[in-house]
Amino acid sequence: ISIIASWSAASAFSSVPLTSNDKVPITLLTGFLGSGKTCTLQHLLENTDGIKIGVIVNDVASVNIDSKLIAGKTESGIVELQNGCACCSLADELLTSVNALLEDDTKRELDALVVELSGVADPMAIKANWKTASSNGHPVTEKACLSQVVTLIDASTFGTDWMSFDVAGDRSWAEKDDCAGHREVPELLAEQVEAANVLVLNKKDLAGPEQVQVASTLARSLNPDATMEEVEYGRVTPNTIVNKRGTKVRIAEDNKDADGIDDIDIM
Template sequence: MTSTVTATAKVPCTIVTGFLGAGKTSLLRHVLTNAEGRRLAVIVNEFGDVGIDGEILKGCGVAACPEDNIVELANGCLCCTVADDFIPALEGLLAKAEPPEHILIETSGLALPKPLVKAFNWPAIASRVTVDGVITVVDGAATAAGRFADDLEALARQRAADPSLEHDNPLEEVFEDQLLSADLVILNKADLLTGDDEARVRAEIAHTVPRAVKVVTTREGVVDPTVLLGLGAAAESDLDARPSHHDAEGEHDHDDFDTFVVEISEQGDAEAVIARLKAAAEAHDILRIKGFLAVAGKPLRLLVQGVGARFQQQFERPFRPGETRGGRLVVIGQKGFDRDAVTAAILG
């Protein structure tokens, strides 16, 4: 990639959206480590108050995106905190002596991208930045398994029993809103799909998105950055082509979802912990578990990523001098799950 930004040009920004665990952070990490000299910055948003994704990105250690160019906005959703959090973060990056040539924005997995795209029309930043493109990352395996679709037979039975029933599926709405804003769809985790699965997921994407949008299949978020950056979409000027379930609402909330943190002491058997996490996720229909563990006898901390009952783990970076050898796990689920029962299941 070569730099094309001049002193008077708008700085291009790429919004990376997608549901919890789709692979957004993996995608960004690959972009950062393959920047080819372009100065990048990242704004990463977490639904909860613990910044796991920002920690992962800061661990890249690449000159193109130093740690002070990675801004973490936790405990909220960018689509709801534009004035308080997003605009100041963007202005801070643009004010640097060497401002970024391209800014990557990772939304939380529960964020609606359209309000964020709209924010680029705010007078404070409208002349300085543009949305180069909205990249929607789709978890192919979760979509193929019907994670975001209704059980139509069960819904029909409920409506037959109660004709006045007002039904909405918060997972499906978020998933569809993220697709409806897309300029490019990344169908991730393709290694977990059969040919028939991939065909069904592609058909579902095509059915949801009302315009022609290219779908790129990948695994572990590995995509040539030139495919992602430089789309020139100017999405903030193309809002009508990006319908949303919430267009008629003045504002929205995330009351359908809840999150909390489990503190966990150093563990002697990492596999036993992973087994407990899988069991807890299945028993309580947890959407996402992510965080770090300390394993006895291991100098590196263990990064744990769970989507539903599917888990991956890898040793990441060494514990820093003075850093407590303990673990923190962020748990995200639909409102109403039993925090005490989930915590007890994880801690064993």
């Protein structure tokens, strides 16, 4: 793992000031291959307002960071994950990657972290692994907390994906011997939608009103409590993606472990 680039990002935030000795909030950015995660990250980086964001991605090259965004800004960073499988080695690797960005926070002073997950990653598994690490007193959980899950939905394909009998391996989204390779596409889709605090219906320009309505209705039936935003080209409002360090947020817990929503102070 190496830190190879840096920037500051985001726009205005509505916040409740807390202590200066607060944790860095982490956003898990998830969605199927082609849903627009990379475009969303690029949009985030191109709409900055002095808020420093560290990014953890599966493929640094795919993000195609403009050199203008990183020139002279070595105090924050980007880390590449070597294994995108959420149910296997990603648990430990995510902790290591977060620590790599925060180990010298007096230098970087990051306000938030965004973790781009692979298209077949299970956000619930990652939340559960983080919760376990926190319960066991892992040092990195004293520096950062999981703030929210943002799920990107391709509005032009959501309806057909939901009715599909394909497994992830059939679409080359995962190797056949990967733990996600034999899982059905609708099952993976449901997990990502149900885990979200924020649902972003992307590619509404390609989908058209009818497909957008289908996607919106299906997503709402799976997760009626999430905030939803409809966008084109991943042009999501930056504060939809990140919670600024030093704010109070509400995070949805795994329904298997808790009922409703708990207030979490990022501090």
